[in-house]
Amino acid sequence: MTHSIRKHPACQQHNHQDCIRTAMQKARAICTANEVRLTTMRERVLETIWQSHKPIGAYEILALLSDANKVIAPPTVYRAIEFLMEQGLVHRIASLNAYIGCSQAQQDHISQFLLCSECGIAIETDARLVSNSIHEQAAGYGFVIDQETIEISGRCPRCMSR
Amino acid sequence: MTHSIRKHPACQQHNHQDCIRTAMQKARAICTANEVRLTTMRERVLETIWQSHKPIGAYEILALLSDANKVIAPPTVYRAIEFLMEQGLVHRIASLNAYIGCSQAQQDHISQFLLCSECGIAIETDARLVSNSIHEQAAGYGFVIDQETIEISGRCPRCMSR
């Protein structure tokens, strides 16, 4: 039996405005539930991060939010990112020093990313199986896990077929 | 049937000079085999990285190799690190912006690290099982893997039993 290739939205033609809208709605709901404030600044940063399915750097966010009238300083962006990560709305991609919107916010999950080195896209996948292997092995060493950074770089299906 | 906890050398009392000596010998052999030059500078950087089982930052290496007589500049250290990584003698820990000696140099392997947030120790483990799960999942998305960054942070057995 052959499985067909699962297509991740990020790698397909899609109405990205919907992605953003959905993400923002979810974010508002989560912040309400958590009784924390999704301020204008935090909302703008999250929206900017969701601009694409590619991880974005803090200074890139900064540039997009700044203009002649209003220049935003690094701490403002980093503080918003910190907040968004605390609420599980954003992940940090350590291997790229960049940030990406969480596509399964609120659902308790272990994140794992497939990062295309050609187009830059990040595919967040369910890492349950992978995580099980990791936990098993860690347990073998008496190691207690706190956080898992699983970042896989390579080429996405779209870039492969070109 | 219960398995006993596997003890990683890094987490045990051991003669660390032996670790260093063995690593340096292996390094020399690998560089000879690869027909590349393990110069004095590269050797000193590798030796410094092997000073402990904890990932070390580039600027920390720099400080250890510099003194009043001779101040070493960043590019020197970064170039040595680059070389050592190319030869598979050193790994970069993305989540810490730090470097660690490879404990299974030359053996073609996928590295995975258990990083203790308390004592800083890094345990390199065989990631074959984990990697299988990852490859399986990536294949499901039509994603072709190039490099795997698997960094697990938590608490090592030694710190747990204190």
Added chain:
DNA sequence: ATAACAATGTTATAATATAACAAATATTTC
């Protein structure tokens, strides 16, 4: 309205990493 708290602005600087070109050191070729 005022106190208390939270978020943002502002300035400065820390930490990590690389670019570009010059000098020194090895290696190869003759």
Added chain:
DNA sequence: GAAATATTTGTTATATTATAACATTGTTAT
């Protein structure tokens, strides 16, 4: 072995990413 070539290291400058510390503004509760 000397000249030509390639590799490595030195040097200076600067890019990139991130945080510290304190002032100001905005929000919430009393």
